[in-house]
Amino acid sequence: MDKPIYPHHEYPFTVRNVRLDHHDSVRSHVHQQVSTEVERLERRIEVLRLTKAPHVAVMISAYERMIDHKKSFLQNCDLDERRYY
Numbered sequence: 001m002d003k004p005i006y007p008h009h010e011y012p013f014t015v016r017n018v019r020l021d022h023h024d025s026v027r028s029h030v031h032q033q034v035s036t037e038v039e040r041l042e043r044r045i046e047v048l049r050l051t052k053a054p055h056v057a058v059m060i061s062a063y064e065r066m067i068d069h070k071k072s073f074l075q076n077c078d079l080d081e082r083r084y085y
Contacts, residue, residue: 027079034079041063041067045063045064
């Protein structure tokens with residue numbers, strides 16, 4: 001089986017306008033990116049909960065740890081949601 005050309009083929013390519021010389025632009029971009037990753041992991045967990053596969057619990061646990069780490073990163077770097085509302 002051939003490997004896909006783009007490893008993230010399930011997510012469409014989007015152009016992001018990030019100005020690296022502007023601190024707030026970078027912070028906003030990182031917040032958006034990590035938040036999107038958390039949302040994707042949460043959706044995967046929802047789908048896995050409906051699946052009857054032998055290792056679903058292990059996969060869900062791993063995704064939950066990833067979500068916890070990403071949310072902790074946002075909080076530790078003052079990128080949590082409270083700043084953006």
